Amino acid sequence: AKSERRGDVGDNWLLLIAEGEVVTLERSEVTGEGRCELGKDGGRRVTSFLSRFSAVPGEVLTAGDLLAVGREGEEALLASLFINSSLFINSVDGKAASKLRLLSGQPSLWKLTAQSSAGARAFRVPLEKVSALLCGVPSLLRTPLGISSALRCHPMFAQVDHKVLDKLSFSFTLDSFAPGGALHEEGRVAERMHILLSGSVQLSTRHGVATHARRVCCTYASGDVIGYRSILADIRPDPKPDPDTNPDLVPTVVEGGTAVALSECLTLCLDRSAARRQLPPGLRASLLRLRDETISLAPVDPAAYAVERVIARGSFGTVVAARHRQSGALFAVKKVNRSIVHEHVLQQQLLAERAVLAAVDHPYMCGLHATFKNAAALFLILELCEGPDMYTVLQQHGSISAAATPVYTACIVSALSELHRRRWAYRDVKAENVVFVLSGAVKLVDFGLAVRTPVGTRHFTVCGSTEYMAPEVVDQVGYDLGADWWSLGCLVYEMAYGFTPWILDPSGRPNFGLSDTAISQRIVDASRPLAFPAPPAPPPTPPLAALLHGLLRREQALRLGCRNCGADAVKGHCFFGGIDWDDLIAGSVPFPPMPAARGEGGVGGGGGGGLGGG
Template sequence: MVPLALWCCRLWALSEQVKVTKKLNGQEKQIRKMGKGEHFGELALIREILRTATCTAVGPVTCFSIDKEVFEETIPIEHLELHDDISSKVLEEPDAPEKTSPSSYLRLKDLIPVLYQEGRYQGEPVTLGVGGFGRVELVTTLHHGKYFAMKRVSKKHIVAKRQEEHVLFEKRILKAIKSDFIVRLHSAFKDTRYIYMIMEFCVGGEIWTKLKEVGRFDEPIAVFCAACVVEAYAYLHKKGIMYRDLKPENLMLDAKGYVKLVDFGFAKELVHGNKTYSFCGTPEYMAPEIIQNQGHDFAADFWSLGILVYELLVGSPPFSSSEPAKIYPKILDGVLKFPPYMGEGAKSLISKLCRPRPGQRLGNTKNGIKDVRHHRWFSSMNWHKLRVGQVEAPTIRLIRKGPCYINFDRFPFDQALADEEFSGWDKNL
């Protein structure tokens, strides 16, 4: 019998199986069977706690074992199926009701607006954000008491801007995405005037708002925020999705202080090795190859990561102007000016992410995103603990306590109704 605490083992050759047992209510009960190629013990290494399950060989078994150091260097744990923890939880609580997904009970008619409780907009519906796309409003349900961010977009506006395919794509990919570093889409609805996307509500507000409040972030906060973006990128790029709209306004804080990407209006699926030629993004964050229309790929996301790190540490992006047309020549010149208080590690990371040639950019060379994770600026980050939510977020001190909307800017309620739209482009939404 081998306790699941010392190594991570992968089963190589066996004539029978390995059974996994755990003591439940005073009795040893079987919780799982494993066969060739499966693994055990990874949770002990990830979470650094003693596991209580036991593996017993049923017949001849050969195992390859690796220690914690090798494990962290070689195993991409974000994609491991962590069976031993889940299985035992199921058996310990056989009568526990399964967690209900909001998508199973949400209906548009049941969503009610949350109202401001004080201030100049007291009694009006809470608006979390406003943009050219429409509005994001805070809503709840009478029976479940959960909060949701409802993105409401005019169908007439979508048609006028020829954004039908973008909206359908955004809904499709958000519905499929399951990452703790990307905001969840629970449901989507429509009527004759609007498309409604019911999103996870991130109570901590926008990184942009927090950055405005404090001026610039201390390095530990910037490291944490950037690390969350790296994990979101790793997930998206593996699925062949470019994000293309990184900026502090599109980063939200959840209740734990973890950072999540929102707004996939510029996201695009791309086969690795191919390029696309769309001119899109926020001017300050655009990579040179987008501006020059040379064709771009996933490397453009790494450029914008470098710009983000700079803005988090300085309070403003390195290339800026009140006129967008004046920003582009500065980006193409590529001269990065660092303030004297910026550390050498940050300068190194930003310089490598913002190399003019996409093929030389950190994250876009042979080792891919691993090179970003291994850069010395991230030396304090335990990536495995970050992925399983065990890093204590330094951003938590940025989140104010009070009404659920306290971490958001306030906006007046817009009572105007959008025109109706009947073309039917959204029939498959």
């Protein structure tokens, strides 16, 4: 309505005016000079061809007009639709059939006002989802303008210099694959590198030398890059002759699996010669850090490991500490009995854990070294995290110190950031899944609930622990990567006070007897604000309070980590003012000493037997 004050609705949306007139007004306290710039959300200045679509103060939008705000690539892709499609550039009675106006990544500079007392109606949809759909429209991607816009939507290419990206866009071509079509074959050099825009691709390897059976390794989704390894892996950074000057040099690396389209697929492809010549070194390094199961999981001889002790037992099987006989390194080996693997839920969790750990390598995620099986069980050979889990420490010590909480939280944020960059939702952030290591850092473990989440995908499965569930998970209205940031907020609160935020009574005292149903009702109750414990508990510091209020926003579009900056907004929060994120990744941050906890170190002994026994 004309008199209605619209609250902040986020910084990623496309608005279609359906009825009435809306006026765009620039906020008086902000100079117009910043209107053409993208903030930290998108990176750099909007490309020149977008200027014709930029909103101007006092512009009237009528039915059929569009207003959008998002990351640079998303806005550019939408603009390329208008530039390339006759649907929008044909005239009707001398006027444009429809208008597009962009806010250049900064909705905070603008406010919208209904022109008449009758008000106006409009439809709103996340621009991120619109751009994901546009990436599957072939006619948009047959020109360098559309290709450049689509590349800017990809997290790896978004940071590439504009001039380099514009040059690259002339080398990329659009290709499509029918179901069953091969993008590359195992044991051969890929002729082209593919960026998957739509559809899905399965990667498989030969299962044994004398058989035609194949083992499925993983499934690629939109946004994944395929076939880059055999093209780039043998490019040496220094020595002469420089392979960059000789793209036809015989490669020393071949693809470890065969990639076949499962459905109709659309890809942007770059041939081998152009990839080796034109991809900047930083982007090549980022690509080569990506993993899949064909390169990360080597064959294993079970007899090479000696079991030393039992760490845990459960209905699924056993976790033991085992030492590699040759290197002396200790590993955690998860043994899952075949008798229960036929259960669908457990089978999916095993596959998810193997897939995410094989695909993502990060210093604050428990690493996967290998998998193997015998007639009795399946085995995952994992990094051994020697310390207790966060839940045990909180139970025994009550809370984490104010000095240590930012460091531990930064480790988790760094791991979630990498998972989200690869479009994996973790879905199980909780104290039990955060484990201390000898260095004093913490790592995420147990990835059985992780799931691939391409742009535009929503999940409806209710999973995880109730106390950490986001409102959209509880309400079953669909959720994506943003649910992890809510769960992180619950965990940070728990580290500070020893319990999760939604069990506080009006008196400010925790009620540990609340049922899951009661906790769920409190999570979705918009009238219940975030509260902090009553004295003698200390009040939160301003940075901690700001972080918790940002992460525990019930409106996902406004939640810290869910806006255009994504994980960078979380990393840039004042709560992490003392964290150097590069040093954190390098492991050179001074960590607090690993907390001691009674009962850590597992139970029982393992003797010196191998892993292969039933």
